[in-house]
Amino acid sequence: MKVFVLGGDGFCGWPTSLHLSNLGHDITIIDNLSRRNIDNELEAGSLTPIQPMGKRLAAWKQTTGHTITYERLDIATNYHRLLTLIQDERPDAIIHFAEQRAAPYSMKSSAHKRYTVNNNLNATHNTLAAIVEANTNTHLIHLGTMGVYGYGTAGMKIPEGYLPIEVTTDQGTKVQQEILYPPNPGSIYHLTKTQDQLFFAYYAKNDRLRITDLHQGIVWGTNTPDTLKDERLINRFDYDGDYGTVLNRFLMQAAVDYPLTVHGTGGQTRAFIHIRDTVRCLQLALENPPDNGERVKILNQMTETHRVRDLAQIVSDITGATIEHTPNPRKEDAENELHVKNDLFLDLGLEPTTLQQGLLEEVTTIAKKYAQRADLDKIPCTSTWTREQQAGTPHTAKKTPETA
Numbered sequence: 001m002k003v004f005v006l007g008g009d010g011f012c013g014w015p016t017s018l019h020l021s022n023l024g025h026d027i028t029i030i031d032n033l034s035r036r037n038i039d040n041e042l043e044a045g046s047l048t049p050i051q052p053m054g055k056r057l058a059a060w061k062q063t064t065g066h067t068i069t070y071e072r073l074d075i076a077t078n079y080h081r082l083l084t085l086i087q088d089e090r091p092d093a094i095i096h097f098a099e100q101r102a103a104p105y106s107m108k109s110s111a112h113k114r115y116t117v118n119n120n121l122n123a124t125h126n127t128l129a130a131i132v133e134a135n136t137n138t139h140l141i142h143l144g145t146m147g148v149y150g151y152g153t154a155g156m157k158i159p160e161g162y163l164p165i166e167v168t169t170d171q172g173t174k175v176q177q178e179i180l181y182p183p184n185p186g187s188i189y190h191l192t193k194t195q196d197q198l199f200f201a202y203y204a205k206n207d208r209l210r211i212t213d214l215h216q217g218i219v220w221g222t223n224t225p226d227t228l229k230d231e232r233l234i235n236r237f238d239y240d241g242d243y244g245t246v247l248n249r250f251l252m253q254a255a256v257d258y259p260l261t262v263h264g265t266g267g268q269t270r271a272f273i274h275i276r277d278t279v280r281c282l283q284l285a286l287e288n289p290p291d292n293g294e295r296v297k298i299l300n301q302m303t304e305t306h307r308v309r310d311l312a313q314i315v316s317d318i319t320g321a322t323i324e325h326t327p328n329p330r331k332e333d334a335e336n337e338l339h340v341k342n343d344l345f346l347d348l349g350l351e352p353t354t355l356q357q358g359l360l361e362e363v364t365t366i367a368k369k370y371a372q373r374a375d376l377d378k379i380p381c382t383s384t385w386t387r388e389q390q391a392g393t394p395h396t397a398k399k400t401p402e403t404a
């Protein structure tokens with residue numbers, strides 16, 4: 001298949017591009033390198049020495065014989081270039097990773113909030129409008145987040161996108177329906193993903209576009225079999241307070257003898273997936289598109305849930321690292337339960353890579369190998385969610401009925 005990978009220079013997009021290229025798909029990466037520019041802004045960088053795009057692609061060609069093409073393009077602002085590419089190439093599928101993806105970054109200031117909203121909403125909407133204007137039957141696969149659901153339920157498992165409801169009409173008849181699960185975003189970044197869902201619902205209904213939305217958990221790990229083929233293919237590894245995700249941060253902190261920074265009580269439960277499973281899920285989504293006229297196909301792309309303090313304990317048990325509790329910069333419940341359905345990917349054949357499978361050591365080995373590149377000053381999370389926190393009076397998490 002001819003596949004565009006929007007955001008193909010990023011943490012998830014790069015290994016996905018390699019995986020699909022290795023399977024024989026014709027891959028074009030579209031990326032404006034904004035993530036690399038944000039590294040410059042934050043004066044932080046990938047722990048692993050990621051190569052410039054030209055070197056990455058040359059190494060891939062040299063190692064495997066496969067060609068991946070690349071277009072440097074801002075899809076949020078350069079609609080006409082995106083449209084022309086879709087008109088000329090008529091891709092079978094577009095995989096859309098190209099959004100500002102860090103919740104802490106999105107909360108840094110009003111400028112960061114506005115950038116995240118403008119970038120993410122325009123990136124998604126331009127892609128949808130361009131597929132319609134180009135009049136192709138392109139399958140759009142988008143990376144959403146488990147965070148659209150919020151982090152708590154009325155005690156049932158979070159379903160895959162749709163909530164069955166029953167309403168009573170004025171005549172007293174009971175009517176059953178399925179609606180989009182009520183969004184409950186916890187940051188401006190998550191807010192953009194909840195808005196993306198409405199764009200998708202509208203375009204699937206109005207224009208009969210084929211759309212898959214993957215509600216992904218927190219991705220951990222760094223290597224896939226493809227990125228291991230040559231050091232120049234190495235994937236990025238974020239450990240800083242804005243872009244580093246919790247488990248990779250803990251593993252890196254352990255590798256450089258930095259106490260594991262648990263926010264608040266560490267009672268937050270989150271969903272996780274290994275990067276190797278991310279690329280397999282993208283393959284499965286590509287191979288199993290919805291039909292035209294079908295509602296948006298929503299799948300929960302996660303394999304397990306863990307409490308943050310339990311993760312810290314697992315990493316501490318393996319590595320001997322100490323644990324330090326720091327004030328939680330987010331506005332969220334101190335403790336939450338999270339039970340999630342992920343039957344759709346399991347039914348398609350996903351065999352989950354779990355924390356237990358030795359890959360924790362692999363990540364620690366990578367982190368140790370490149371430890372001299374780490375800037376320890378970048379580890380603390382300095383972004384805060386509320387004006388009170390910015391003024392130095394920490395927000396005290398309110399207990400909700402389900403966590404009380």
Ligand SMILES: NC(=O)c1ccc[n+]([C@@H]2O[C@H](COP(=O)([O-])OP(=O)(O)OC[C@H]3O[C@@H](n4cnc5c(N)ncnc54)[C@H](O)[C@@H]3O)[C@@H](O)[C@H]2O)c1
Binds near residue numbers: 011
């Ligand atoms: N990493 C995770 O743990 C995680 C978890 C859940 C969901 N996701 C979602 O998966 C997607 C990819 O995440 P990631 O970790 O690879 O992020 P990333 O920041 O590493 O990659 C995103 C890529 O998109 C590019 N990009 C951003 N805006 C663009 C624009 N306007 N035009 C062209 N390119 C643009 C960036 O330069 C970057 O290379 C995101 O949408 C994110 O929300 C990621």
